[in-house]
Amino acid sequence: MKNESIVFFSSDDWGWKTSKYQLSTRFAKDNKVLFVSSIGFRAPTASSDDLKRIWNKLKSFFKGVKKVNDNLYVITPIVVPFSWFPFRNGLNKLILKMQVGWAKWRLNMGNPYMFVFSENWHDYVINMKRKKLIYYTVDEQASFSGLDGQRFIEMDKKLNKAADHIFCSARTLYDKNIKGNSNTHYMPHGVSYELFSSTLNETTKVASDIEPIKGPIFLFFGHISYDWVDKDLVKFLAEQRPDWSWVYVGRNSMDKDEFAGIENIYLLGEKEFDQLPTYCKGADIATIPFVYSKLTNNCNPLKLPEYFAAGLPVVSTNIPEVGRAFGEETYIGKDNQEFLLACDKALEENDIERNIKRSKEMAVHSWEQRVANIFKIIHVED
Secondary structure (H helix, E strand, O other): OOOOOOEOOOOOOHHHHHHHHHHHHHOOOOOOEEEEOOOOOOOOOOOHHHHHHHHHHHOOOOOOOOEOOOOEEEOOOOOOOOOOOOOOOHHHHHHHHHHHHHHHOOOOOOOOEEOOOHHHHHHHHOOOOEEEEEEEEEEOHHHHHOOHHHHHOOOOOOOOHHEEEEEEEEEEHHHOOOOOOOOEOOOOOOHHHHHHHHHOOOOOOOOOOOOOOOOOEEHHHHHHOOOOEEEHHHHHHHHHHHOOEEEEOOOOOOOOOOOOOOOOOOEOOOOOOHHHHHHHHHHOOOEEEEEEOHHHHHHOOOOOHHHHOOOOOEEEOOOHHHHHOOOOEEEEOHHHHHHHHHHHHHHHOOOOOHHHHHHHHHHHHEEEHHHHHHHOOOHHHO
């Protein structure tokens, strides 16, 4: 698919290196792409994190249409987030229509392909002029804490019926959506293969803040939040293996004192995406210590193929998509004790030749290949 106009209605803000970022940057190689940052899942609070995000959104909003790469543009929409505000829904529809319409006019977009990544976009996009509506589901959004889950469930059903195509990153999401829409396709996440496979290059150096940490090092990178990470499992592992180092890289949304006093847990903070191979370089084993919930049971951990491409053995909790897609290559622990034993086994069996082989096998799962498959499906059925 080339020389088309595509609008991304994202569930994330621009810059987060999630699947939306990976897809949009590759779509823009041969098409004009407008990335519309998230409008948020819930009303903001007076917390410092929410106030910071509001400030950042306002700054981005006033920048208007921002060109971030060839053929790739970003806008940050502003809507009224408070449910008590009079005529909120009607006003927000008008605001979004004007903002997106102005951006499309400025970029000379005709009838675009519209990719929608979150249920709460439904009311705003359903009547927008478009060539096709593609619903791209990567999470069970209704299961996130702090939002109106029932409202998200209802909007999910509406998008299922309205979509011309549905792409699902997890088999569980596919099984749910195929019942209501026959144009549903299973599309697991890809991997930035060239980036993460560079971990195995001799020229790749170990990050300076992980290099002094005593091995063996068990690495996690991603969002450290109660929605995703099992804090009790993290503590259990550190206590049971006090001579091992448990390193967590990424945005931390947990209480700042959650792991206080546990000396072999290292929280290194957020890092630039292209620096992650330098952390993989310093690690022995990668981990996915996810909680068990409806959210994680319907997710496809983006970090799994990234770990593999970096040549790292992976230990994970028993998330359905992990077992389905890479069960033979992943050490899986169904509870805390099994996870610990899986870490023991992964460390014992860690082998450089096997790690290199594992990395090479990820080449066929690149984001470029995923995008080619998506375009083929859309083009064939045009």
